[in-house]
Amino acid sequence: xxxxxxxxxxxxxxxxxxxxxxxxxxxxxxxxxxxxxxxxxxxxxxxxxxxxxxxxxxxxxxxxxxxxxxxxxxxxxxxxxxxxxxxxxxxxxxxxxxxxxxxxxxxxxxxxxxxxxxxxxxxxxxxxxxxxxxxxxxxxxxxxxxxxxxxxxxxxxxxxxxxxxxxxxxxxxxxxxxxxxxxxxxxxxxxxxxxxxxxxxxxxxxxxxxxxxxxxxxxxxxxxxxxxxxxxxxxxxxxxxxxxxx
Amino acid sequence: xxxxxxxxxxxxxxxxxxxxxxxxxxxxxxxxxxxxxxxxxxxxxxxxxxxxxxxxxxxxxxxxxxxxxxxxxxxxxxxxxxxxxxxxxxxxxxxxxxxxxxxxxxxxxx
Numbered sequence: 001x002x003x004x005x006x007x008x009x010x011x012x013x014x015x016x017x018x019x020x021x022x023x024x025x026x027x028x029x030x031x032x033x034x035x036x037x038x039x040x041x042x043x044x045x046x047x048x049x050x051x052x053x054x055x056x057x058x059x060x061x062x063x064x065x066x067x068x069x070x071x072x073x074x075x076x077x078x079x080x081x082x083x084x085x086x087x088x089x090x091x092x093x094x095x096x097x098x099x100x101x102x103x104x105x106x107x108x109x110x111x112x113x114x115x116x117x118x119x120x121x122x123x124x125x126x127x128x129x130x131x132x133x134x135x136x137x138x139x140x141x142x143x144x145x146x147x148x149x150x151x152x153x154x155x156x157x158x159x160x161x162x163x164x165x166x167x168x169x170x171x172x173x174x175x176x177x178x179x180x181x182x183x184x185x186x187x188x189x190x191x192x193x194x195x196x197x198x199x200x201x202x203x204x205x206x207x208x209x210x211x212x213x214x215x216x217x218x219x220x221x222x223x224x225x226x227x228x229x230x231x232x233x234x235x236x237x238x239x240x241x242x243x244x245x246x
Numbered sequence: 247x248x249x250x251x252x253x254x255x256x257x258x259x260x261x262x263x264x265x266x267x268x269x270x271x272x273x274x275x276x277x278x279x280x281x282x283x284x285x286x287x288x289x290x291x292x293x294x295x296x297x298x299x300x301x302x303x304x305x306x307x308x309x310x311x312x313x314x315x316x317x318x319x320x321x322x323x324x325x326x327x328x329x330x331x332x333x334x335x336x337x338x339x340x341x342x343x344x345x346x347x348x349x350x351x352x353x354x355x356x
Binding site: 033034035036038040043049050065066067068069070103104105106108126128132133 | 256257258260261264301302303304305328329330331332333334335337338341342345
């Protein structure tokens with residue numbers, strides 16, 4: 001089965017071609033090779049290495065496990081995700097929050113569904129860092145989701161003083177929720193970067209490509225993306241990342 | 247990718263233990279761990295190591311010297327930078343590196 005649709009400067013990953021793991025308590029869709037899913041055509045998009053679309057059953061979760069040398073971003077979509085780590089952080093994140101960890105020289109953390117009676121759904125995104133062996137760090141912010149209505153809201157950047165969380169990489173993430181028929185453009189922040197767009201909900205046209213819920217498209221060698229929402233309350237995540245893995 | 251011996255070098259003891267356990271969880275691979283370059287070189291000299299997996303906490307100069315010394319002794323050694331510190335990326339990292347070095351391993355038709 002062909003899992004990718006590549007044009008000159010774009011690659012489309014349809015939702016139903018993603019890797020899939022169902023462990024009962026955990027159901028995960030992997031855009032890129034992860035754990036038991038290995039597809040040499042699907043390993044990374046630039047420095048974007050992991051895009052996991054996870055559902056965890058009530059009161060279940062990932063016990064204590066380690067990470068190093070990776071920028072790890074969690075974006076809750078539904079429910080409450082409880083996080084505890086070896087730096088002493090103990091938090092609960094929910095829709096509207098974004099969490100980041102720079103794993104650096106090594107951390108341990110656990111992630112559990114805080115709720116006893118409903119699942120939690122979240123994206124876990126891993127980005128290769130531009131600097132190895134940094135001091136581990138944790139951060140989270142609560143964003144005003146109204147600030148992404150019919151526009152793109154920055155949720156992550158390389159700059160600690162900027163809007164959203166920051167990471168050790170020349171990457172910018174934006175989220176948007178659009179009414180049907182609304183057009184917008186996204187201008188590349190750093191020359192040479194590409195953008196991986198992930199459709200959270202609804203339908204979009206991006207640079208001429210028709211995309212539906214949970215489809216992804218990676219685009220490079222462009223200055224901007226032309227984005228149109230084709231359904232009401234369509235939601236999108238844009239991840240601008242360097243294309244060269246150091 | 248049968249019967250690979252993979253030497254993991256990383257300075258974080260718990261992550262080292264985790265990575266070696268994950269490697270050994272794959273029936274075709276044998277994982278051994280080192281927490282210093284001296285220990286890594288000692289294991290390298292006494293074991294038939296196919297893959298050196300570099301973990302966290304190694305300074306760039308030490309890493310460069312280790313790469314040079316080991317490749318002089320074993321030019322076919324596969325050296326991989328491991329990212330993530332656990333199970334998520336190991337399979338792909340190792341599979342891709344082995345495929346790159348030994349295409350027939352994964353594609354017998356080549």
